[in-house]
Amino acid sequence: MNPECQNPENERNLDFCQSCGGTILLRDRYRAIKPIGSGSFGKTFLAIDEDKPSKPSCVIKQFFPQARDPETLSKASELFAREALRLDELGVHPQIPNLFAYFAQEEQQYLVQEFIEGEDLKAVLTIDGVFNEIQIRSFLNSLLSILKFIHQHKVIHRDIKLENIIRRTDGELVLVDFGAATANSATALTGTGTVIGTMGYAPPEQILGRPIYASDIYSLGVTCLCLLTGMNPFDIYDAEEEIWIWRDRTPATVSAELGYILDKMVESTRRQRYKSADEILQDLNPVPEDPTIPVSPPQDTSLEVLTKTTWKKSQNLTGHKHHIYSLAFNPTGKMLASGSRDGTIKLWSLSTRKLLQTLTGHSTWVNTVAFDRTGQVLASGSGDKTIKLWSIRTGQLLETLSGYSSSVDSVDFSANGRILISTGDRKTVMVRSTKTGKVLQVLMGHREYVNCVAFSPVGNIAASASCDKTARLWNVKTGELLHTLVGHEGWLNTVAFSPDGELLASGSVDRTIALWSVRSGQMLQRLSGHLSKVYALVFSAEGNLLASGGGDGLKLWSVKTGEEISGLGYDSEELYTVAFSPEGNILATGGKKTISLWEK
Template sequence: MSYCLNPACPNSQNPSDTKFCLTCGTKLLLKDRYRAIKPIGQGGFGRTFLAVDEDKPSKPRCVIKQFYPQAQGTSTVKKAIELFNQEAMRLDELGKHSQIPELLAYFTQDDRQYLVQEFIDGQNLAQELAQVGAFSESQIRQLLSDLLSVLQFVHSQQVIHRDIKPENIIRRSRDRKLVLVDFGASKVATTNALNQTGTSIGSPEYVAPEQARGKASFASDIYSLGVTCIHLLTQRSPFDLYDINEDAWIWRQYLISKVSDSLDKILDKMLQTAPSRRYQSVEEVLKDLNPSPAQVTVISHTPATPAKPLKSSPVTPPVANKPPNTSKSQIDIELEALKAEIMGGSTAKNENQKSASPQPPSSNPAKANSQVDLELEELKSQFLGSPTPKKPPQS
């Protein structure tokens, strides 16, 4: 199939090997190489066609954009011409990125302007949403991670896209990467341009408030991307997701599946109507989307310190041929304390017995003391493994 690009042609379809339209006689090959084979879109300022490049042996597919303004008024047509020209300029500058279509040609033929660009084989996100349904959180995170890097490059070239929406994001079939297309509404963000009020442009459902007033900034693209995300999460028109009476987003009540608090906060900041409360750069969004380990707050549950045991010091067995230690060991100290406790308890017991009924005093206190010493030595030997001292003969 070969398609005639003459807007006035009553029968645009021709055989694929024809060089001139059989109906109106218009030349079918643009620049003697690009042949339109099917119309794929039409807007107020032009038409888009799927085409093939017959100058190459493989005849790769490409896209032809024909400037064909249907709007009336000199100022409107003048603005349309300006936008068409600047799209060619932006693609020439930005098409070096692997996720932005490459500009192949830009020329005038038969008093009409044409732009030829790389064809991206795949579905746009609006088509994908209609086919597979609402996106999950993991899909939205992947979308943001993939597309923000493209937007980061665009902004680094001082360009504001100004028309981010599902229809302008294509998932490329061969590698599933997202490709940002349609730079017809883009704007160079020079200092003078940002300080001046320009033309309100963009899709009303996705456009940022300040952009609607002709004051687009880099943050305006971030807003439009945020609106794109909540549309994909809810499968509802963005107009339904904003309560104009409350001046607040109500997208959460239309969620098909819940999202985490972290993603909720990111989207909330992307969607702030006041630009000063919104993310100011793509880098800020990426920082929150992929926090570094140092940014992650880790709540450490430190176990309580165990109470120190009163007598938990391990007893080290004596080492052979080790000279004796002249200082008192821990066991000696504890045994002496035990002896004092025993002797003190015996004295108190004797005093109680004496007050109750007179008893003769012990005939041999030294003997009692010696018996305690002997028992304590036996206890010490059990700990140290030393020989048990012999008992003194009974008197």
């Protein structure tokens, strides 16, 4: 155990080294058998406990840092002592090694812990190959239970990766190496600490020295991506675009549900990432509905109650000189953007109901507007064959995206804000990076003009509506066509996703609305009641209402029953756009020069 010894090989029955004379037994009990690992702060040995009749195996970790400057030595010593403390606290969990001893001997620090017989997941990948969805789900359920336990004890592991997860011979997974773990506290959350972890696995806030519980979730998500692809993190991350490209690298088929979970785990922005292990476990293992137990309260989506919940017009916003083609609420619901045939975009305050500013720059009509997830950037598409990106804070034009061969009639941001989809090349859908403006994909398949696009609030699925009488569902990351939705008798003007991403609504000149299952691509029901073509659709925040605007005005529908909620005295003028606020308490409609606001 003398790190300076030149010839440390000795017979098993000796107590002192024949080369240097140093003690072989630690505490007259633990005998090192062979080295099994080393790093910048020390060595790890397989050992036996001579004090027990069965001579069980154990692991000795010896603190022997290579660095010599006092600050690094002090920090390394602190981390070593911290690992012993964490193991002492957490070793009661069956998937965390037990601590047997922590002590100093001959001016060296040691900890002795339980030996986990098995292979780390990096070796498992080499032996068994990449994981499939069933294996990933099982892996997540196992590891998330460990994360939940250590986070309840206010500990952040900070170094979750393939090498630190061992599959025991009985198949159980064990999380090891708590040398980087830290106790979470108010100080830890506000102060900048030492950068600890493994590059590629560590999230941005941890690299900046500010780890949080969700940092472990990010590292666990990256570990899942490595298991699915068999690659290291740097090979499945596009640093230029700042996006994970794991779907392009995995041979396994991954469901939309699991894909959503993994994408949310590895969000670089903490606000968009899962906050706790429990949140992931709930999405990973949704509780099936028991048909013997009535849903409560059923009246939430019943036609009777929806009919009694009268929406009344509260105000008209005026200022545009021509038809209003598009409306969009910002994520907080405090601002409304409108795009008009008059070539302008107007921003309205929902608290004062006053005009905040008018954005000018397009040379002709504005067909579409959409906020990104932060609410700080607005995209607008125009008949001038461009998309413009605007700063909401300053009202300044940030960028103009050109290269379109026809009018840009529809734009939408992905849920993570990194991708912008649009119409604009007649029969295709354009997919661009919001950071660089670079074209990532051109989705082709429609036989006629594409009128509308929409991004699902969940995962990487987008929809398009075309004059070829079909809607199409796409995997935007891969460019794969998922479903072609056929059933309308006329061309489609609009599509909209439900808040949970499970339903797609489509509206047509055939005066009907269709509701489709996103998973299967099957039509679930057809809504009839408009006397003219349907121009616009939007789901309420709860997903129980669908608003439609058409040549004969506004209609509201119960999503559950498919019935029209009638007799509420809505305007019958031609409407080109409808929008619900994020809270679902305001409905905005746009027609000829006027925006109407409706409230419960």
